[in-house]
Amino acid sequence: MARKVSNRRRVIMSIIAWVMAFLIFFPILWTIILSFKTEGDAIRAPLQVLTSGWTLESYHTVFERSNYFRHFMNSVVISFGSVFLALVIAIPAAWAMAFVPGKRTKDVLMWMLSTKMMPAVGVLVPIYLMFRDWGLLDTRIGLIIVLCLMNLPIVIWMLFTYFKEIPNDILEAARMDGATLGSEIIYVLTPMAIPGIASTLLLNVILAWNEAFWTLNLTAAKAAPLTAFIAAYSSPEGLFYAKLSAASTLAIAPILILGWFSQKQLVRGLTFGAVK
Amino acid sequence: MSTQASRSAARLMISPSVILLFLWMAVPLGMTIWFSFQRYNLLMPGQTGFVGFQNYEYFLTDPAFFTALWNTLALVGGVLLITVIGGMLLALLLDQPVFGQGIVRILVIAPFFVMPTVSALVWKNMFYNPVNGIFGYISEFFGFQPYDYLAHAPLLSITIIVAWQWLPFATLILLTALQSLDSEQLEAAEMDGASIWSRFIYIMVPHLSRAATVVILIQTIFLLSTFAEILVTTNGGPGNASTTLTYLVYVQSLLQFDVGGGAAGGVVAVILANIVAIFLMRMIGKNLEA
Numbered sequence: 001m002a003r004k005v006s007n008r009r010r011v012i013m014s015i016i017a018w019v020m021a022f023l024i025f026f027p028i029l030w031t032i033i034l035s036f037k038t039e040g041d042a043i044r045a046p047l048q049v050l051t052s053g054w055t056l057e058s059y060h061t062v063f064e065r066s067n068y069f070r071h072f073m074n075s076v077v078i079s080f081g082s083v084f085l086a087l088v089i090a091i092p093a094a095w096a097m098a099f100v101p102g103k104r105t106k107d108v109l110m111w112m113l114s115t116k117m118m119p120a121v122g123v124l125v126p127i128y129l130m131f132r133d134w135g136l137l138d139t140r141i142g143l144i145i146v147l148c149l150m151n152l153p154i155v156i157w158m159l160f161t162y163f164k165e166i167p168n169d170i171l172e173a174a175r176m177d178g179a180t181l182g183s184e185i186i187y188v189l190t191p192m193a194i195p196g197i198a199s200t201l202l203l204n205v206i207l208a209w210n211e212a213f214w215t216l217n218l219t220a221a222k223a224a225p226l227t228a229f230i231a232a233y234s235s236p237e238g239l240f241y242a243k244l245s246a247a248s249t250l251a252i253a254p255i256l257i258l259g260w261f262s263q264k265q266l267v268r269g270l271t272f273g274a275v276k
Numbered sequence: 277m278s279t280q281a282s283r284s285a286a287r288l289m290i291s292p293s294v295i296l297l298f299l300w301m302a303v304p305l306g307m308t309i310w311f312s313f314q315r316y317n318l319l320m321p322g323q324t325g326f327v328g329f330q331n332y333e334y335f336l337t338d339p340a341f342f343t344a345l346w347n348t349l350a351l352v353g354g355v356l357l358i359t360v361i362g363g364m365l366l367a368l369l370l371d372q373p374v375f376g377q378g379i380v381r382i383l384v385i386a387p388f389f390v391m392p393t394v395s396a397l398v399w400k401n402m403f404y405n406p407v408n409g410i411f412g413y414i415s416e417f418f419g420f421q422p423y424d425y426l427a428h429a430p431l432l433s434i435t436i437i438v439a440w441q442w443l444p445f446a447t448l449i450l451l452t453a454l455q456s457l458d459s460e461q462l463e464a465a466e467m468d469g470a471s472i473w474s475r476f477i478y479i480m481v482p483h484l485s486r487a488a489t490v491v492i493l494i495q496t497i498f499l500l501s502t503f504a505e506i507l508v509t510t511n512g513g514p515g516n517a518s519t520t521l522t523y524l525v526y527v528q529s530l531l532q533f534d535v536g537g538g539a540a541g542g543v544v545a546v547i548l549a550n551i552v553a554i555f556l557m558r559m560i561g562k563n564l565e566a
Binding site: 102 | 403504
């Protein structure tokens with residue numbers, strides 16, 4: 001707002017905003033703090049927790065005892081793999097719908113969006129049985145396929161809204177200068193589309209990384225990504241707060257950082273371009 | 277403008293997506309419907325066959341179904357209520373000039389990036405746990421008995437976890453919408469003597485209604501599939517107290533191996549989700565045209 005704001009009002013608003021932000025962030029902050037404590041200290045009263053010593057013990061234990069690294073790699077391979085696969089399928093489709101729109105393009109887009117409305121549980125049984133019969137249960141490739149198809153509508157929609165903003169005139173100019181379809185895509189379109197493709201990649205990796213219906217139901221020990229690895233902590237033996245915190249911090253840190261970069265794309269991407 | 281050749285090229289480029297999405301929808305959904313009319317239990321491999329509507333009869337007359345239906349509505353409704361109202365207030369707050377706005381924003385949106393299993397476990401152990409949780413310490417500090425939240429108010433506790441995850445999303449979208457509001461309009465209203473309240477009701481709320489519709493639509497899609505939060509906190513219990521439709525179908529098909537019954541439940545879930553979807557698509561359709 002262009003108006004001048006009195007300093008007092010600004011200070012009061014700042015205090016309220018910081019208190020709210022602190023409260024909302026607190027569960028994450030607390031998890032990070034507990035991850036640097038011993039198991040004994042982690043379950044003491046909150047004030048005693050803060051004054052107790054700091055240690056990396058829990059991180060050592062998590063790395064030693066569990067195959068943390070394997071689950072981490074599963075998460076990386078599954079989330080990036082599914083999004084890359086989705087991009088390969090979606091880029092031509094989004095390109096065609098944005099630049100060669102037909103009569104039914106809008107209907108096709110709406111239909112794609114409507115496939116997202118189907119609750120996953122409605123197809124859980126057949127997918128589970130098919131995976132069992134085809135030996136895809138607990139494999140990375142199985143999850144890559146499912147998450148790819150699950151996010152495909154969002155990927156297409158996001159790319160479509162970005163491609164739509166590329167001025168058609170530039171493409172036509174290239175065409176008139178004799179560019180073939182191939183070179184038009186490689187030399188003219190791609191450089192202009194890269195920011196949009198990158199944001200699409202980023203947001204969908206975040207969604208795939210955090211996906212916790214299919215990853216929990218279709219994996220066991222081998223291909224389990226971090227979501228499933230963390231869920232294994234739900235039936236604990238003995239004291240485990242610090243280890244749980246360490247494992248959690250490791251699982252959310254990469255995506256938290258990626259997420260902060262993607263704030264702007266988040267709004268646009270998840271609202272299918274309806275709010276910019 | 278577009279030639280016949282580019283038209284067919286376009287069709288060729290769109291078709292893989294359309295075919296894959298169609299298969300992804302139609303084949304499993306068709307199988308679910310097929311299974312829902314079969315007696316098919318993985319524990320009794322010999323006894324299969326067509327049973328008509330029997331699976332539906334069992335599923336729909338099971339008292340657990342009504343509990344699950346109610347729980348689903350309460351969970352989705354509760355989360356929507358908290359996130360839309362809370363998000364509106366937070367967006368108004370973040371729209372003010374405050375010191376360190378960027379950092380405040382980053383802190384507020386952080387929960388959205390936390391994976392569901394992590395947030396559920398963190399809340400379950402570090403907050404709700406009656407012995408070691410922070411809420412336990414707080415109530416003890418004020419001289420109250422520790423309260424076992426997940427045992428006595430499981431659905432509400434889960435609602436709060438899920439709302440915490442989705443509050444940033446609602447805030448971010450409403451904030452984006454708020455920032456696109458023409459400030460001159462607000463200033464003009466202010467000069468004409470409109471109070472803060474009437475400026476909010478007559479200018480901001482209508483402007484935000486479209487964004488709020490989008491928030492409701494998208495969150496509903498995701499919230500109907502809430503699963504991990506229930507799995508790691510209460511396992512749907514105690515009893516059926518926190519079992520939603522999604523969770524009930526999971527229990528029936530993957531834990532009790534009743535493929536037929538689970539499939540019937542899945543079909544019911546799809547039908548209910550579609551009722552919501554049609555209703556919401558119409559709402560959003562009206563808003564998007566304008």
